[in-house]
Amino acid sequence: MSQLTILQFPDPRLRTVARPLDAVDDEIRQLADDMLETMYAARGIGLAATQVDHHVRMLVMDVSDSRDEPQVLINPEIVDRSGSQICEEGCLSVPGEYAEVERAEAIRVRALDRDGQPYELEADGLMAVCIQHEIDHLDGKVFIDYLKPMKRRMIERRMKKQLRQAKREPASQAL
Incomplete structure (x- = not known):
C-alpha cells in the first residue's frame, strides 16, 4: 500500500465528475487500499477517489470510534x-x-463492495453525512458549495492564500 496525494481546493480537478466503474479488479482493490491508508494517515473519516486524482466512482470511509471498520x-x-x-x-x-x-x-445507498x-x-447520523459528502466529491462538488456566497468567498481566499504561501516556501533539502 502507499499513500496518495490529496488534491487541495481550489484545484480544478476536484470539479471533475467521476465515471462509473465497469468492473472491480485488482487495480481497483489496490486503489481502495491506498485510499484507506491515505485517509487514515490524514485522520479523515472518508475519502473519494476524485480527491486523489482518480476520477472513478469509488469512496472509502471509516466512521467507527475504533477506526477499524473500513468500508469501500x-x-x-x-x-x-x-x-x-x-x-x-x-x-x-x-x-x-x-x-x-x-x-x-438517513439514507439508503446501493453500491458494489x-x-x-x-x-x-x-x-444515518455521521455515516449518512460522510457518504453524502463523498458522493458530492464524485459529482464534482465540494462542501463549501453549500455555503452562503460571502462565507464561500472567504474560504476560497484563505485557501488560495495558503496555496501561494506554500509555493513561495523553499523545499527542505534531505541530507
Whole structure:
C-alpha cells in the first residue's frame, strides 16, 4: 500500500465528475487500499477517489470510534433519503475549514463492495453525512458549495492564500 496525494481546493480537478466503474479488479482493490491508508494517515473519516486524482466512482470511509471498520463503496448511488440534519463538516481537500451543512438525516445507498458484489446500506447520523459528502466529491462538488456566497468567498481566499504561501516556501533539502 502507499499513500496518495490529496488534491487541495481550489484545484480544478476536484470539479471533475467521476465515471462509473465497469468492473472491480485488482487495480481497483489496490486503489481502495491506498485510499484507506491515505485517509487514515490524514485522520479523515472518508475519502473519494476524485480527491486523489482518480476520477472513478469509488469512496472509502471509516466512521467507527475504533477506526477499524473500513468500508469501500463502488458506484455508490443514494436510492432513498429522509429527514434533515445540520452537521459541521470539514474536508481533507479544504484543510482547516469547517462549516455547517444541511444533509439528509438517513439514507439508503446501493453500491458494489471491494469484490464487485452489489449491496445496500442504510445509514444515518455521521455515516449518512460522510457518504453524502463523498458522493458530492464524485459529482464534482465540494462542501463549501453549500455555503452562503460571502462565507464561500472567504474560504476560497484563505485557501488560495495558503496555496501561494506554500509555493513561495523553499523545499527542505534531505541530507
